[in-house]
Amino acid sequence: MLRRLVLFLTIFTLPLFSAELNFSATVDRTTVGIGETFTLNVTVSGENIGNVPTPELPDMNNFNILGRSSSQSTNISFINGKMSQQITINFIYTVSPKKTGKFTIGACKINYQGKTYETQPIEIEVIKGTTQAPSSPAPSQPGTTPPEPGGDNIFILAVPNRTEVLCGEQINISFYLYTRYSLGDLNLEKLPSFSGFWAEPTDDIKQLRFQTKVYNGKSYNVALIKTYAAFPITSGKLTIDPLVLNAEVIQPPRDFFDFFGTSRIVKIESKPISINVLPLPQENKPEHFCGGVGKFNISAALDRDSAVGGTPVNLIVKISGSGNIRLIEKPKVSSIPNLRILEPEVKDNIQRSGNLIKGTKEFRYPVIAQVDGEHILPEIKVAYFDPQKKVYETITTQRLKFVAMGTTTASTTTESGGLKILGSDIQYIKPDARKFSTQSWSVSGWINIFYILSFLIVGLALLYQRYQARLLIDRAYARRIRAGHLFQKRIKQIETLLKAQDKKNFYTSLGTAVMNYIGDRYNLPVGTLTKEQLKQELVNKGLARELLDELLKIVECCENAGYAPVISELYEPEEILKKAKELIHRL
Amino acid sequence: MSILFIILLSTNNPVELYNQGNEYYKNRDYQMAISCYEEALKLCPNSDIYYNLGNAYFKMNRLGKAMVQYQRARILAPRDRDIIYNINFLRRYRVDKTTELENPIVSLLAKIFHYFSITESYLLTGIFFFLSAILIALEIIYRTKYLKFILILSVFCFLFFIITFMVWNGEKNMRYCVVINQEVKAYSGPGEEYKEIFIIHDGAEAKIREARGGYYLIQLPGGLGAWIDTANVEEIFK
Numbered sequence: 001m002l003r004r005l006v007l008f009l010t011i012f013t014l015p016l017f018s019a020e021l022n023f024s025a026t027v028d029r030t031t032v033g034i035g036e037t038f039t040l041n042v043t044v045s046g047e048n049i050g051n052v053p054t055p056e057l058p059d060m061n062n063f064n065i066l067g068r069s070s071s072q073s074t075n076i077s078f079i080n081g082k083m084s085q086q087i088t089i090n091f092i093y094t095v096s097p098k099k100t101g102k103f104t105i106g107a108c109k110i111n112y113q114g115k116t117y118e119t120q121p122i123e124i125e126v127i128k129g130t131t132q133a134p135s136s137p138a139p140s141q142p143g144t145t146p147p148e149p150g151g152d153n154i155f156i157l158a159v160p161n162r163t164e165v166l167c168g169e170q171i172n173i174s175f176y177l178y179t180r181y182s183l184g185d186l187n188l189e190k191l192p193s194f195s196g197f198w199a200e201p202t203d204d205i206k207q208l209r210f211q212t213k214v215y216n217g218k219s220y221n222v223a224l225i226k227t228y229a230a231f232p233i234t235s236g237k238l239t240i241d242p243l244v245l246n247a248e249v250i251q252p253p254r255d256f257f258d259f260f261g262t263s264r265i266v267k268i269e270s271k272p273i274s275i276n277v278l279p280l281p282q283e284n285k286p287e288h289f290c291g292g293v294g295k296f297n298i299s300a301a302l303d304r305d306s307a308v309g310g311t312p313v314n315l316i317v318k319i320s321g322s323g324n325i326r327l328i329e330k331p332k333v334s335s336i337p338n339l340r341i342l343e344p345e346v347k348d349n350i351q352r353s354g355n356l357i358k359g360t361k362e363f364r365y366p367v368i369a370q371v372d373g374e375h376i377l378p379e380i381k382v383a384y385f386d387p388q389k390k391v392y393e394t395i396t397t398q399r400l401k402f403v404a405m406g407t408t409t410a411s412t413t414t415e416s417g418g419l420k421i422l423g424s425d426i427q428y429i430k431p432d433a434r435k436f437s438t439q440s441w442s443v444s445g446w447i448n449i450f451y452i453l454s455f456l457i458v459g460l461a462l463l464y465q466r467y468q469a470r471l472l473i474d475r476a477y478a479r480r481i482r483a484g485h486l487f488q489k490r491i492k493q494i495e496t497l498l499k500a501q502d503k504k505n506f507y508t509s510l511g512t513a514v515m516n517y518i519g520d521r522y523n524l525p526v527g528t529l530t531k532e533q534l535k536q537e538l539v540n541k542g543l544a545r546e547l548l549d550e551l552l553k554i555v556e557c558c559e560n561a562g563y564a565p566v567i568s569e570l571y572e573p574e575e576i577l578k579k580a581k582e583l584i585h586r587l
Numbered sequence: 588m589s590i591l592f593i594i595l596l597s598t599n600n601p602v603e604l605y606n607q608g609n610e611y612y613k614n615r616d617y618q619m620a621i622s623c624y625e626e627a628l629k630l631c632p633n634s635d636i637y638y639n640l641g642n643a644y645f646k647m648n649r650l651g652k653a654m655v656q657y658q659r660a661r662i663l664a665p666r667d668r669d670i671i672y673n674i675n676f677l678r679r680y681r682v683d684k685t686t687e688l689e690n691p692i693v694s695l696l697a698k699i700f701h702y703f704s705i706t707e708s709y710l711l712t713g714i715f716f717f718l719s720a721i722l723i724a725l726e727i728i729y730r731t732k733y734l735k736f737i738l739i740l741s742v743f744c745f746l747f748f749i750i751t752f753m754v755w756n757g758e759k760n761m762r763y764c765v766v767i768n769q770e771v772k773a774y775s776g777p778g779e780e781y782k783e784i785f786i787i788h789d790g791a792e793a794k795i796r797e798a799r800g801g802y803y804l805i806q807l808p809g810g811l812g813a814w815i816d817t818a819n820v821e822e823i824f825k
Contacts, residue, residue: 426676427669429642430635432606439633439663441759441824443709443752450713454720461724468728 021046023055025108025119032126037066037096041195042108042119045088049112052089058106058121060095067094069233073193092195094234097126152218153180156225156243156270158192164276167235168293168324169387172202172355174227175243175270178213178220184248184263191226192270196238196277198326199230202355229357231293231324235279242269280385286392290331292384294323298331300380300397302367307404312366315341317380317397320360325350330363331382338371369404372424376401476523483520487513487584491577498573503561506573511558514551514580531556551583601631608639617643634664641673650681650790651767651821658763658823662755665701681790705755708748715745762795764805764820771820773813777802784813795822 022045032038042055057065068091075086097103102125107118154177161172175192186208192199208223215222225245232238250263280293296319303314319328326348333341342365350359369375377400386393471478490513497506519526522541524534531552538548554576608623624640627633641656657674664670678684703711722738769789774781777799787793793805796812803820806812 424676426642426645426673429609429612429639430669432609433602433635436601436605436631436633436635438631440706441632441662443706447710447713450717454717457720457724458727461727465727 021049021052021110021112021115021117023108023110023117023119025105025122027105027122027124030122030124032097032124034097034100034126034128037094038124040093040095040105040122042091042093043088044091044110044112045086047086049087049089052112053110055091055108055110057093057108060105062098062101062103062126063095063105064098065093065095067234068092069196071194071197071199071233073191073199075188075191088193090193090195097124100126100128102126152216154178154247154249154266154268156245156268158240158243158270158273160240160273160275163274164278165232166278166293166385166387167232167280168291168327168385170229170231170294170323170357171275172227172229173240173273175225177208177223177225177245177247177268178215179210179222179247180218180220182250184250186248187246188225188243189246189267190242190244192228192241192243194228194230194240196234196236197230197232197240198324199228200350200352200357201226202229202352202357203227227355229352229355231327231357232275232277233327235277238275238277240273240275242272244269281390284392286381286383286394288332288381288394289383289385289392290319290329292319292321292323292325292328292382293387294321294325294384295386295388296321296323296325296328296382296384296395298380298382298395298397300377300400302377302400302402305402307369307402312342312368313402313404315365315367315377315400317344317363317365318360319363319382319395320358322356322358323384325357325359325361328361328384331380333365333380334378336375336377338369339375339377340368340370342366342368367402369402372404374401374403479520479523483517486520487517490516491581494577498577503573507558507561507576510577510580511555514555514558514584517584518551547583547586550579554580554583599630601627601633601636604630605633605636605639608636608643612639612643612646615646617646621647632663634660634667634670637663638667638670638673645673645677649767650677651765653677654681654765654790654792655767655821655823658765661701662823663704665704677790682788683791700751700754703748703751705752705759708751708755712745712748712752715741715748719745759824763823764793764795764803765823766791766793766815766819767821768819771815773805773815774802775813777804777814781814785811787815793820795820 023043025040025042027041028039042057044052044055054070070089070091072087072089075088102123105122105124107121110117157176157178159174159176161174165171173192177186203224203226205224205226208225210221210223213220213222226243230240245268247266247268248263249266298317298319300315300317303316305313307313315333317331319325319331330344330346335341344363344365346361346363348359348361350357352358367375367377379399380397381394382396383392383394385391471481490509494506494509494513497509515526518524518534518538522538524537526534529537535548535552539545557576604623604627608620608627611617611620611623620643621640624636624643627636628640637656637660641653641660644650644653644656654674654677657670657677660667660670661674719738719741722734722741726734726738766787766789771787772779773784773787775784776782787807791807793807795803796806797804798817799814801817802814803817804812804814805820
């Protein structure tokens with residue numbers, strides 16, 4: 001009687017915490033013949049590790065790196081209700097030496113969460129000829145039979161849907177558990193690491209459903225444990241590692257007292273399977289082949305159709321379909337004048353329907369316009385290989401356009417309103433000239449005249465002000481200053497009298513004019529002084545005696561003439577006027 | 588080219604040389620246009636010639652050289668919109684864009700005090716000083732209210748022009764320079780053996796702080812300073 005066992009394989013995805021990394025590098029052999037290849041396996045593993053960058057390889061001057069692939073495997077164990085998720089990423093490099101001798105492969109480096117990890121250096125001896133054929137890997141220990149119970153009664157069978165595929169083509173691998181025992185807990189110890197493949201689990205098995213099947217003439221309970229879709233990355237013979245499972249085997253009770261029977265843990269492994277990966281045909285391989293194998297569509301769009309002020313527009317190229325979607329490389333976008341296309345940001349989204357892997361890979365290229373105007377992004381061509389038709393297919397995006405404004409000048413951004421801006425440039429040259437006005441950077445000196453003149457003017461104004469003030473305060477000074485002016489005024493009147501032949505008035509006026517002048521000039525009260533007193537005062541003031549005599553003579557003459565017209569005939573009026581003017585001038 | 592040069596040198600008229608340069612410019616022979624304009628400038632410095640020379644350098648993709656010429660043109664003709672447009676265009680076009688945002692008050696003041704050229708401001712300073720002196724003289728003699736008002740206005744004008752002049756003069760003494768080579772390394776000391784501080788590109792503007800042994804200590808608008816070879820920069824006021 002077979003019992004139907006139910007097993008819960010619970011798969012959790014825990015949030016990714018920062019975790020310690022194990023970082024190591026191994027080679028499959030340390031002695032290689034020249035012309036042979038060996039594999040350098042750089043392994044990054046840790047609990048709950050997130051996105052791990054590609055490790056940095058040391059200088060490999062003495063080696064050629066022929067190929068590179070990577071694989072990721074997750075090992076989930078569920079022990080006593082505690083789940084741990086061990087993630088292992090293998091970066092596999094196929095390396096061939098260039099020359100014979102002993103070489104060292106230096107430390108590989110990786111930067112993860114701010115820490116740098118390094119591997120131990122590896123020594124490689126390169127010899128002439130070939131090394132002995134490496135003993136075929138036998139991880140399943142064919143010589144030693146699994147401990148009792150085991151052997152034929154419980155095993156895991158790995159079944160690929162095909163053993164020969166094209167590089168990049170999908171294969172499905174199913175792992176079945178065959179048992180003739182009753183089973184207790186099952187624990188997946190190790191999931192197969194698909195080195196050389198990109199593998200995606202395609203099952204959502206939460207319960208093992210056992211069915212009865214006959215295999216090699218025996219009846220087994222068979223359950224599907226895990227299925228994978230795998231895409232080979234490199235061509236050649238690739239091996240899929242075994243899946244390791246710890247199974248609790250319950251042995252039926254041997255006697256009455258052994259009521260529940262005994263149980264023991266049995267470790268079972270699947271046999272490694274080898275897959276022959278054929279390279280893609282080289283003939284008719286398009287230049288824009290991007291590594292996709294399957295069936296894909298392409299679409300392109302811009303997130304905005306106008307860019308203002310030099311902000312980037314994102315060109316989003318989406319490749320979707322079924323196949324090795326994650327291995328598709330970024331499409332080449334040819335350089336376009338006046339546009340700067342930056343490195344894309346890549347996102348992928350993998351789904352599956354049944355055993356088929358589908359998904360979308362999105363490339364976001366920031367595009368920066370360097371010139372204003374309408375820009376056209378031409379079609380992007382991408383080629384992939386269709387494994388069913390066995391031909392390369394090319395898919396093309398549509399042409400896109402956008403308008404850039406204000407890339408170089410802020411002013412043009414406002415010039416919208418139906419106006420199409422095609423570009424911007426410097427202003428045009430100045431027109432031809434007939435004559436040049438003189439221009440200079442250095443200032444000319446003649447302007448300093450203004451400063452000299454300014455000081456002169458202010459100085460003069462100050463002097464004038466002082467003079468005005470003195471006129472007000474100093475009476476003698478004021479009289480003296482005005483004396484000449486008044487005399488001139490009077491002379492003018494006298495001259496009119498002379499013209500009118502008014503001799504009497506002429507002589508009296510001339511006399512008073514001269515006397516007033518003397519009075520004003522020397523600040524003397526002329527009317528109250530006698531001739532003698534006047535003479536004395538003037539002599540005291542330092543006036544020449546002869547000059548004084550002559551002056552007084554004129555005055556006397558005028559006075560006499562005023563009263564006695566006869567005497568006046570002694571002096572002609574013109575002569576006496578002339579003499580008076582001359583004398584005053586001499587004063 | 589040499590024959591043309593002889594023809595060029597045979598004419599000593601800056602106007603003819605300038606018009607000749609314009610002809611070359613229209614035919615896109617910028618190299619020849621540059622030689623014409625430079626000859627003309629030796630004879631008669633003029634803002635239009637500097638401007639056209641700057642344009643010719645720009646068309647040859649010599650941004651730094653073009654910037655030097657535009658700056659010189661601006662000193663002679665500070666109100667010319669074409670010159671200001673091209674300077675701003677170049678500042679956005681060059682590799683090292685001006686990263687600092689200008690304070691609006693500072694830029695407004697800069698605009699006001701660059702409205703009149705250095706010679707204009709010097710002449711107007713003299714005229715307003717003279718006018719103020721006349722008004723002071725009249726004020727001394729007559730003492731009226733209205734005169735005082737005009738005098739204050741005149742003194743303000745004088746102050747405005749003297750500040751304008753001092754701003755220009757300060758710029759002249761500041762030793763502004765422009766990087767004229769594509770990519771120039773700036774070191775922490777006067778020599779290539781010193782540590783590299785930054786790389787500066789064609790058309791970048793800086794001040795010369797110090798000169799020593801064929802090297803200039805330049806200071807960028809942000810305040811960053813380093814030493815570069817004198818061959819890599821051209822001073823605006825030579």
